[in-house]
Amino acid sequence: MIGKEKPVLAVLCGDDQAGDLTGSPAMQGIESTALVRYTGAAGLADALRDADVLFVYDFLSRAVPDAWHAANRLRWLHIASAGVDPVMFPAMRDSDVVLTNSRGVFDDSIAEYVLGVVLSFAKDLHGSLDLQRERRWQHRETERIAGREVLIVGTGPIGRAIARMLRAAGMRVAGAGRRARTGDPDFGTVHASAALAEHLPAYDYVVAVAPLTEQTKGLFDAAAFAAMKPSARFVNVGRGELVVTGDLIEALRSGAIAGAALDVFDTEPLPADSPLWTMPRVLISPHMSGDFLGWRDTLIELFADNFHRWRTGTPLRNVVDKQLGYVPSE
Amino acid sequence: MIGKEKPVLAVLCGDDQAGDLTGSPAMQGIESTALVRYTGAAGLADALRDADVLFVYDFLSRAVPDAWHAANRLRWLHIASAGVDPVMFPAMRDSDVVLTNSRGVFDDSIAEYVLGVVLSFAKDLHGSLDLQRERRWQHRETERIAGREVLIVGTGPIGRAIARMLRAAGMRVAGAGRRARTGDPDFGTVHASAALAEHLPAYDYVVAVAPLTEQTKGLFDAAAFAAMKPSARFVNVGRGELVVTGDLIEALRSGAIAGAALDVFDTEPLPADSPLWTMPRVLISPHMSGDFLGWRDTLIELFADNFHRWRTGTPLRNVVDKQLGYVPSE
Known part of the structure; x- marks a missing residue:
């Protein structure tokens, strides 16, 4: 049963990544205001059911398209990378779901x-x-x-x-x-x-x-x-x-x-x-050019800041133009 | 027999370096105004006898101290490096010979x-x-x-x-x-x-x-x-x-x-x-951090410019303070 006041947040992460998230003060702060469902690829469809927000922390995962059918009330998807191509499939692009990325971190x-x-x-x-x-x-x-x-x-x-x-x-x-x-x-x-x-x-x-x-x-x-x-x-x-x-x-x-x-x-x-x-x-080099020591914390903090904005009705940072495929320059 | 008007220039270079020098337009220009003696370490003493100028192109050579006794009228020594330690032996330091280096090239x-x-x-x-x-x-x-x-x-x-x-x-x-x-x-x-x-x-x-x-x-x-x-x-x-x-x-x-x-x-x-x-x-790395493609030409051109200054009584560039061991800042 889902509490009336608490939004539901699905978080897609690899098995080896869950510790980054559950140990993070920024995520712990979110857990006090939202029902958070950490999931791997296999459980994503279940986690998306009735979820308001999806945080794709495992930004190289290709699991989102296959689970998308379960996203019955999703309003916002945030991805922990600058490139949004893993979530730019037609059903996502054509939906009303807002997409934000992690532009700036890297x-x-x-x-x-x-x-x-x-x-x-x-x-x-x-x-x-x-x-x-x-x-x-x-x-x-x-x-x-x-x-x-x-x-x-x-x-x-x-x-x-x-x-x-x-x-x-x-x-x-x-x-x-x-x-x-x-x-x-x-x-x-x-x-x-x-x-x-x-x-x-x-x-x-x-x-x-x-x-x-x-x-x-x-x-x-x-x-x-x-x-x-x-x-x-x-x-x-x-x-x-x-x-x-x-x-x-x-x-x-x-x-x-x-x-x-x-x-x-x-x-x-x-x-x-x-x-x-x-x-x-x-x-x-193995897809690491941007990955400085501390990048994971920085990514989580960026999402947490956006989550706070979303909760309080403040405009989100890094809203992607889904037709262009990136955040337009100001 | 040495011509009255032409100064004598001794050039210390390795066997594999002579081509750099003799093929250089800058050195060819000098050859029209000076008697130039290219020499390796073994011939340095002979080359220094009655020489006015010594150009140490082989800047890692340690041959100068042993040949110094033959420098009976040397007035100026130029070294093709920024560091002058290979020629900073006491008899050189205490002499009136002016020392210049290749500051700036590297x-x-x-x-x-x-x-x-x-x-x-x-x-x-x-x-x-x-x-x-x-x-x-x-x-x-x-x-x-x-x-x-x-x-x-x-x-x-x-x-x-x-x-x-x-x-x-x-x-x-x-x-x-x-x-x-x-x-x-x-x-x-x-x-x-x-x-x-x-x-x-x-x-x-x-x-x-x-x-x-x-x-x-x-x-x-x-x-x-x-x-x-x-x-x-x-x-x-x-x-x-x-x-x-x-x-x-x-x-x-x-x-x-x-x-x-x-x-x-x-x-x-x-x-x-x-x-x-x-x-x-x-x-x-093998003592090459400053050695960009073209550095040899640049070194020779710097010497040639200084040689022209010396011939025309213009102040030399990069005069080393022999007590300090380097060119003092302005």
């Missing part, structure tokens, strides 16, 4: 990661580690990053944080987004993503950080890699599906581009038989 | 390298490479660099470039130099190196970039490492002899500090039996 951390991999390429830090393993003292000349040209594909808050960080470190940046424009405060010039290939030849580094939408899926394909400089490095901190993975592998093999730093993949975990693991000049 | 490149290794530690990029080699998908949480405290020991132009770069990337910096002060444009606070141990406990990263002098030799010893945070990382882009190597190894073994990125060593090349090669959380 921005600066991802920007630091991108600068780190750019410097790792420029200074050949991975080459130094390989030589160190063999106890080989082999002097090399390395690249400057000052003045190098970077194209950041994706002009949301993460892309903007990357632009500010790389520019602060002496690089020259431009953006690519839905709409071409000049005078952007972070990017200066923004090219139209639809005309990406004609702009790619000018850049030393290309960073993918666009949201995954119908327009951006497979944006980085053979034609895009062919348009890049042979000396260019490709960095993906957005979504694996922005890339046609086979085309990327072929571009690396053929020398169409000089290297790639990949934090996201179209299949995660990256399968053990992927050739990417062992390709030279490829840096693999 | 500053920004070394600053990029330092930021790269800081980010490599914070984002565990070397850990990602180790896991990649094993095809292991293992998520970790990593550190932010924003707000982290860095002490830069050495307030010359390289230290200043490092300070500006790290601050631009969001870190908090302070310096350590001969004289404690506040309000420094690059460092804000500068501590006295003589009181280093009392300041070290406050810092997450400690960067050694001081010139090697009697005062700085062995500055980083067991007491200094004991004073650092157990989570601190030590970065040496100055000189290996700033560090008591055995004490550093012991500090890494015992956990007195959390890691080290080392570009310079008291013996170079680093001997194959050094335990540093295989210690966890130690990044080794």
Whole structure:
């Protein structure tokens, strides 16, 4: 039996994640004002029945579409990530359920990661580690990053944080987004993503950080890699599906581009038989570029703040435009 | 027989370096106005006899002291590095020979390298490479660099470039130099190196970039490492002899500090039996942090500019105070 006053909150989390939540003072605060149902994927349909709110803490789970039929009175869905593609299925998109995301939590951390991999390429830090393993003292000349040209594909808050960080470190940046424009405060010039290939030849580094939408899926394909400089490095901190993975592998093999730093993949975990693991000049990390120590607390606190807003009728933060697939810029 | 008008320039270079010089338009320009003697270490004494100028292009060579007796009319010595310790022997210091160095060429490149290794530690990029080699998908949480405290020991132009770069990337910096002060444009606070141990406990990263002098030799010893945070990382882009190597190894073994990125060593090349090669959380590079593509040309051009100044009676750039052991700040 459900209390008249207490809203029902379903929380989708993995078995290994429940402790993050139940141990969190922010969630404990919510438990005093709501009936909270923690559930894994298998129990999601039951938990959604009569639930007012769904908090998708396990943000890589693909369980929501299959359980959606049980969401008989859901009003709001919050996801603990910046990308909302795991919950952007047609029934959700067409419903009246409000969708919010965790925009902002990861921005600066991802920007630091991108600068780190750019410097790792420029200074050949991975080459130094390989030589160190063999106890080989082999002097090399390395690249400057000052003045190098970077194209950041994706002009949301993460892309903007990357632009500010790389520019602060002496690089020259431009953006690519839905709409071409000049005078952007972070990017200066923004090219139209639809005309990406004609702009790619000018850049030393290309960073993918666009949201995954119908327009951006497979944006980085053979034609895009062919348009890049042979000396260019490709960095993906957005979504694996922005890339046609086979085309990327072929571009690396053929020398169409000089290297790639990949934090996201179209299949995660990256399968053990992927050739990417062992390709030279490829840096693999397991979808962690934004995950600084403390990120889980920060995510939970962001949800708790939004939950308080929802309870008190205050406008929610980070409301996603479900037609665009992301939170529009102000 | 030496022409009356043409000064004699001795150039100390390794066998594998002569091509850099003889192929350089800048050196070819000098050859039209001076008698140029390219020599390796074995021929240095002969080359110094009646030479007016010595250009130490092989800046790691220790050959100058042994040949110094032959320098019967030397007036100026230029070294193709920022550190002048290879030519700071007593007979040189006490002579009237003017000493200039290559200050400025490496500053920004070394600053990029330092930021790269800081980010490599914070984002565990070397850990990602180790896991990649094993095809292991293992998520970790990593550190932010924003707000982290860095002490830069050495307030010359390289230290200043490092300070500006790290601050631009969001870190908090302070310096350590001969004289404690506040309000420094690059460092804000500068501590006295003589009181280093009392300041070290406050810092997450400690960067050694001081010139090697009697005062700085062995500055980083067991007491200094004991004073650092157990989570601190030590970065040496100055000189290996700033560090008591055995004490550093012991500090890494015992956990007195959390890691080290080392570009310079008291013996170079680093001997194959050094335990540093295989210690966890130690990044080794072979004295290359400043050596960007094109650095050799830039070094030769700097010397050529100074040579032109010397020929025309214009004040030389980068005159070293031989008592201090470096070019004093303006």
